[in-house]
Amino acid sequence: MPDYADGYWWSPDGLRLHYRDYPGDPAKPPLLCIPGLTRNARDYEALAARMAGERRVIAVDLRGRGESAYAKDPMSYVPLTYLQDLEALVGELKLDSFVAVGTSLGGILTMLMASTHPERIAGAVLNDVGPEIDAAGLGRIRTYVGKANWHPTWMHAARAVAESNAEVYPDYGTEQWLDMAKRLYRLNSAGRIVLDYDMKIAEPFRVPGNEAGPDMWRAFDALKGKPLLVVRGERSDILSAATAAEMGKRVKGSDLAVIPRTGHAPTLNECEAVAAIDKLLSTIG
Known part of the structure; x- marks a missing residue:
């Protein structure tokens, strides 16, 4: 496991939140890695190891996960609150430009960050998520989360x-x-x-509509003109092939990497994902 420093920042509502900071070339935009609903910063250990000092990797624990504090109000476990938390981190670290890497919920937050401050997004990886989420996958997740x-x-x-x-x-x-x-x-x-993770993250997630933001296609469109990689598990029940194809039509020049014999979500350690991420980063700073 590569060396990293534990970092902490405060959310707007007073929670002490955690991130892992892996060192890298300060001249290159860092990777801001955002995990999925029940996941944490450890999901990005292998990606950080591959960067091996070449590019800084900042892997976050969203509120209620890993080493971040649990929220007193479980109804704050929603994307718009996570977005405010991430905006506070970006401000704390003075990140003028970064490559956002988001898995599932992390990809939804990547799109929302692009919609609020597109000028900061040097590139993006959306891992097995898009502006439309398959109902079958949401139903499956609701059966086990919490x-x-x-x-x-x-x-x-x-x-x-x-x-x-x-x-x-x-x-x-x-x-x-x-x-x-x-x-x-x-x-x-x-x-x-x-x-x-805090079992209470399930409370707002069980309310239809709380799993994403308002108009996610509009948020996704903010990535137009940015280097973009969409990773999809061949067996995914969250990101359909049709939605992935529509994403490619709307953001010209984006790449799609389909990970064979894999569902939701790829780990980004698969050879197809590794090659696609390397290709994306080769075009960025």
Whole structure:
């Protein structure tokens, strides 16, 4: 795992939030990496390792995840509040320009950030998400998000992750399931291995419409003229092939990388994703 510094910033409503800061060339726009709904900064360890000092990587823990504080008001677990949190971080770090890398919810936030300050977006990676989200995928996510569980060992956790994600990553083996478990779970003070997020993030997510912003196609259009990569899992039930195709039509010159035999969401460690991200970054500063 590459070296990083733990960074903290304060949200507008007074939460202490966390990010990992991996060093890189200060002359190049950094990568601002935003994870999905139940995920955290650990999802971007491999990407940061590939950058290996070449480009700065800032991987955030959204409120209620990882090492960031949990919100007192669960109804603040919505995209517009996350957007305000990220705007505070960008201001704190004085980021004039950055490449936004967003997985699922992180991609929705990437589009919203582009719609508010397009001049700061040097490029973007939208990982398995678009302006339209398939109802089937949302329904599936609502069945598990916010349901607490714990395991006595990491191998037990890995088996549970394998059982619930077998169709998403059909080619994974024990080592990959164990790695995923260690990104999803944490060891608590009682010695139990538990999911690393506030179960209350599910409360607003279960309300239809709260999973995204207002007009996401309008937000997506703010990426026109920017280097853009859309990554889609071939088996995705969140980003349909039709939506991905429409995204390509609306943002001319964007690239689409389809990850075979993968559902929602690709890890960005797949060879197709690695090659596409390298290609994107080669065109940016």
